[in-house]
Amino acid sequence: MKKPTRLLNLLVLLTLAACAESPYQKIDDGIIINVEQPQDAGARRVRLQVLGDKLIHVSATPEKEFPRDSSLIIVPGLQTVPFSIEDIGDSVMLSTAKLKAVVSRSDGGIRFKDKAGKVILAEKQGGGRSFTPIEADGTKGYSVRQLFDSPADEAFYGLGQHQADEFNYKGKSEELFQYNTKVSVPFIVSNKNYGLLWDSYSLSRFGDSREYRQLNETFILYDKEGRQGGLTGTYVSPAPERPRLERKEESLYFEDIKTIRNLPENFPLKEADVTYEGTIEAQHDGTYRFILYYAGYVKVYLNDELVVPERWRTAWNPNSYKFTFDLESGKKVPLRIEWKPDGGKSYFGLRVQPPLEEEEQDSQIWWSEMNKKIDYYFVYGESMDEIIGGYRTLTGKSRIMPKWAMGFWQSRERYKTQDEILGTLKEFRDRKIPIDNIVLDWNHWPEDAWGSHEFDKSRFPDPKAMVDSIHAMHGKMMISVWPKFYATTEHYKEFDSKGWMYRQAVKDSIRDWVGPGYVGSFYDAYAPGARKLFWNQIYEHYYPLGIDAWWMDASEPNILDCTDMEYRKALSGPTALGSSTEYFNAYALMNAEAIYEGQRSVDPDKRVFLLTRSGFAGLQRYSTATWSGDIATRWEDMKAQISAGLNFAMSGIPYWTMDIGGFCVESRYVGAQLEYDRSGKENADLKEWRELNARWYQFGAFAPLYRAHGQFPYREPWHIAPEGHPAYDAILYYTDLRYRLMPYIYTLSGMTYFDDYTMMRPLVMDFGDDKKVENISDQFMFGPAFMVCPVYQYQARSREVYFPDGTNWYDFYTGQSVTGGQQLKVDAPYDRIPLYIREGAIIPIGPDIQYSDEKPAETIVLYVYRGQNGSFTLYEDEGVNYNYEKGDYSTISFNYNDTEGTLTIGERKGAFDGMLRERKFIIVPVSREDPRSFQYTDQGKQVNYDGKQQIIEL
Template identity: 80%
Template sequence: MKNQKVLLNLLVFLLFAACSKSNYQKTEDGVIINLNQRNKSEAQRIRLRVLGEDLIHVSATSEKEFPRDSSLIVVPGLSTAPFTIDDIGDSITLSTARLDVLVSKKDGGVVFKDKNGKIILAEKQGGGKSFTPIEVEGTKGYSIRQIFDSPDDEAFYGLGQHQADEFNYKGKSEELFQYNTKVSVPFIVSNKNYGILWDSYSLSRFGDSREYKQLNNVFKLYDIGGQPGSLTGTYISQSSEKQRLVRKEDSLDFEDIKTIKNLPENFPLKEADVTFEGAIEAPNDGVYRFILYYAGYVKVYIDNELVVPERWRTAWNPNSFKFTVGLEAGKKVPIRIEWRPDGGKSYFGLRVQTPQEEEELNNQVWWSEMNKKMDYYFVYGGSMDEIIKGYRTLTGKSQIMPKWAMGYWQSRERYKTQEEMLGVLKEFRDRKIPIDNIVLDWNHWQEDSWGSHEFDKARFPDPKGMVDSIHAMNGKMMISVWPKFYANTEHYKEFDREGWMYRQAVKDSIRDWVGPGYVGSFYDAYASGARKLFWKQIYEHYYPLGIDAWWMDASEPNILDCTDMEYRKELSGPTALGSSTEYFNTYALMNAEAIYEGQRSVDADKRVFLLTRSGFAGLQRYSTATWSGDIATRWEDMKAQISAGLNFALSGIPYWTMDIGGFCVEDRYVSAQQEYDKSGKENADLVEWRELNARWYQFGAFAPLFRAHGQFPYREPWNIAPENHPAYKSILYYTNLRYRLMPYIYTLAGKTYFDDYTIMRPLVMDFQHDEKVLNLSDQFMFGPAIMVCPVYEFQARSREVYFPEGTDWYDFYTGKVVQGGQTLRVDAPYDRIPLYIREGAIIPVGPDIQYTDEKQADNIVLYVYSGQNGSFTLFEDEGTNYNYEKGYSSTIDFHYDDSEGILTIGERKGEFEGMLVERKFTIVIVNKDSPIPFEYNGQGKVVDYNGKKQLIKL
């Protein structure tokens, strides 16, 4: 009887084990749930991995087993956290100290809840997943889609840096690929206290899984005479021939080097006015999303309303702009597009999406073209800063940039000789305009030797002497290094022998724009050996010169401008890891790894600094910043950089910059400068050019990195305007302000590493519960204290400013107080932008310096803004090496108790070589009864500090 009972218990156990195995398997770091779905387009297995109490990795596959692979963006070796698994009802529940994650045993749908049972995020009912088989170059994979439910009051931020001037992506869509001026990072932060990192390297989409269609695939088209089938295109040349051409346009598709051939052959577009007009008839009621792709000048009218005011981009580098129009089914609506190509080869296109299907509409949608499986990471946090911290736990710490990188950089396309470069830096010093970094752009090599890493001796006879001279003037030098090699160079041949060059461009004899045009291509950064060789070539040719930083241009990779997507893939593959379809978006990440790992392997004490035109999730771990590419010199482009920079910050990468003044210049500004150089007369266009630059510098001084660059007209302050001009004076004021704020700014840089901080902060980061900031994209916090309100309209001398609730605000220039929770129109004179300081702020002001390490801040003016309690922790270290990773740095805590009027200066913690042992603090208290402007040498209580704690009654 006893044996029978033992056998019965064993049978029950085996049956239970078998049943459990069929439902789920517990693993060391999570659980695998087995599903019995019949449709191969649905998930068959779901895997949860616990990477922290608030970090969950979700994987799904439509296969019987998960494929073996590893992530390019998530750092290896992440530890797990305690968790439990429960099989309750129709769900398997994984629980950590902060989360409960429920997975439906029926369809694999995942729901994330907090410990109070409140839903944070839920996949759409039924799981929201789909898998569509795809095969590329003999490799099988899936196009994948994931839909999450999204409440009406949700807001999404991040996705990298794009140029359509969109901020909150709720109800919007964005196609994620890399392009000059477009940096795609598949990470979003929600105002519902979570983030999603989508682990895919292929072409992806957020918000709408569909691609845009040609107009004739959506609408019935009518010409200007009412005949169906096409719009009317009218081409009028303004050249001497005065040619006129009218033709039918069944689509507006001239977007790349293939489809541009659809434009009239041999028609002189350089000086032409083109109109596309007629009517469109929608098949259904609803909101239609349009995407305008344009070079030259363009306006769009729909239903006789101007829906796209005039925009401009240079002929070789088009831009995309999105807009929506509500249309009624069966109703003919007039459309008129006015286009001036502004170039012999100018690109143009207009495409559209029909109203979105109900299952995707206003939800969170992710789609990717090719993956082996589906992977995403759920990041939970009580604030957006906590979410960014979780993101960097997954993808790597942000390094502290060298201190000099926080100063001003001067660049130009391009310094053509050694004398020119040294002369510009000397003029900065002579004029006492602070500067730390001067940049040498492309084509410093001989014309036919791109990729040689050798200087043209005729123009740069002594490169080592040039760099030494820059250092002697207390400057640093950054140099442009492309992953591009002409086929005739020895460096190309070194790569090619190992199979590490993309060869399609060479096979097709593609010639670039230099001189007669030269054939070359890009190296395969996905090959480990190729990355090591890339660094080896740089180390042997550039590094001995003492160059300080690396400018990794065209890292999309941009092998050929204005190509269609399929040809772009052909040109940039196959990669060492697989097809370029699967690994389309991560080239810049791999390229950055090559330099970062390379330099740290040979020079452990010198901080790496990289600037790259493209990027991806994880870029921050390679001490890499990104800039917004070859943007245009237009007011709308300046404004678009604000939202672009803010969304890039919320993509988890803290260092971002832009070409102050814009890179590509309208002809009218070029002509105006040339006329001024001859006659000394300032015409209307030059007036606007100078104001545009003044406003852009005012904004740029509060970007994480402060950098000017562009084509002619030159961007040095004295080339923008003479020294008695308000533009020059304003540029000098904000450059000096940047340097006086260096103790504050460098502390923010330290916080990016130690606290996973974000320097350029959308207001929603610090005032998340104020609904009025959810869509506010033209103001931001620079660190915890300063609210920056750029001016981006010509001749504007005031602007509306919203003052977030929960705090009052001090006017930076007067010290007067503005109550929070209201919108006011405030003054914005030519030479100033509105700046405000929040209550409780503590801001350290350093000495008058011309470069960041000219002198130590032995007497800091400490501004304390009363009204609330406040704190600030001053961070200092050696500024150029990695000793901070070893614990060699110092901090001083400041805390202000508003009710007692007492400032506590804490005991100094930590130490480093060369640290100031004693210093002075001049404490300036600003309160509502006695307004005090922000001045560098404010009068206040002087305190001698030797590292010991002090309490000061204010």
């Protein structure tokens, strides 16, 4: 009996050994590869999981086993699809119906291929991965790095919303963290038919994994006299007690409340003139990437060339701007910086990244400070819309916003009383300026009770009556709700008793800027119980008033302005999930979940609307939009919002907006308005202010959400300029146009849910075959029809416009045709921005309305732009509830056949309560031979429609 037992044991041992040495193992949803020749700091195990025919989840770890899976951004319940595995030489290939992933057994490197075998994306030779151990708050993890090959003609879009006015991120770098005006989303879309979602919540970098370095760490510095060791810093103040100071500057790094102490002690910086000058000597040939951090006014000259024309930011909210310069090793190049601080405390810095190592220069690089493993999702698609659709499959569908949210919103910092907010809405109605939503900003509570969710009774004596009055004027109201609580409030104590408050700010007695300054902190949105409590407090105090929408300010979280990164992490942690080093970037997502899930749990038929100052991958599933934060009132800031909004859209989150006119105001504009209030005369600065706002409104009317907000001067149209002024008239024209386009715009909103559509579209999304559009960041498509070309230079009355190839275009205002594939200088008068319609477009124009649901669109004017076949499907539903998720909506298709000259109005599909059974269409064809200027009412063929198909000859 012993021999068979020994034989059996031997067979078991051999089987176990064979399993242990197996190069890979199949699992239910994919494959795990045991790397045969793991490199130092490299991966030992690589896992591929199939989440769709075009979706692959890749994980890698240096450990023997993978840590337990959990993701904050991926929706649960994703199902695998059929796939196959086969050996291919020294590799193993995983195949779906649309995609192949070939994995090297020796090093774990992956190449993604289409069905024809063409490489779409490949990890760097050897896998391109590295893991560096890190420990934070007693938790161990890894700083991770992943490199991919990237051909020279690749282009990258996405990464959230940043303010350096960059668009195509090929050859650039971006640090991914959340801050006021900066929203980081770790997702890119490539022009090579794929997207990549990087699943990390820590501080991350794309394009270059290195930190920016101090100038003296990269260059040999010389002062203005040629002496080695530093630049010359000259400080000249108008203050008579200390008018001038000169000193050596070894670096220029005064970027936070800690390093600002390195500026000259007790020197009065307000309105001072500061100059940094000398020469820099590079140690290597190549392109150097500079990042300028500034508050106040600044200019930068390199080699006697103005590389950064004057920029400005308010003292308390600095901005970053990036530029590059080619330098030669050993060659001294003059550097001169002119800085004029605009406050008693101002921030400034200039740092640099030297050229990448040669072997990394054509790489796509991702780095994160702290992960448990490498996690990324590969998304294949034959169009950028399909790629974004894959992203939303992973992270959640975009909800349809309430219809009123597509209208105009008015806000300011801030309506200080109940009478102010009601009087402002009444003024809109009296002046017949369309509006849907008015916003109550922060500090409506008693001064010492931030987080109480109570109103200051001296200023808001009857909040319920206030909200009821807004509703009676056919308006909606959004209110500012911060995740911030003063330590003296009962709400703070309720969180704190359960360990759900970040306590560092209270321990350090950090006081905010209100009155004498009050101590408080933010709640921990990573704790499920804290999220429920946050909603419950809102529900108990605000919800009974009938408030319609929620404004989640400072959701980065921004507990204290202008802090260094390490202190920011200390202030916002530790979190319920672990170290704030690991969970640094996803706070806004967790906070949005609190409101969305909370409201739907108590009022499931009312559409949620949230506006947040930050965001993260997956935000769209919580019916949440993002605005671009406390930007400045400068022409360059307006221009930067175009590229910022386009990249945010390419990050998969369709709803975005901005402070029309900018938030933080230059003092010259404040003075100009005050002078006008006294004298009634328009001086030069006020003239510019009015034109800036007119141009910004013209652009804003074609953003997904149309919203004005800012500090004084006020942004209501009549405060910007009097009736009859070209600025006032321009604002009214585009607001009226926005409302006339409501059938078109609301259809786009429906498409974001049903078709994973993107409303604000860089030209590369629709004209990717035209290589000239890959770097165009100042024109965009608004839906399938409109090409919007904002004007962002003062007194410009024309601008260059590129007309993408593959179609011809019509001037929206005149109907004149323009041939595609060329660049032209076009007119841009004060009261109009260039606006063009592509051939084949069909645009439904609705009635004259003052708010979104004033009356149904019983008559729709259909503009049909001939020259190509075209289609548009009108979407309608109840506008305020979630019945569309149950199938309660209708669609009417319009299909234009250019050869036959016919428009087919399709049979209406679907139904919902309140749907129009009959309506009238007025069809206006526009052609080269018969150009038609845009009119709200025009002569056209009238069609009475009862839901049945009709074919109309044009």
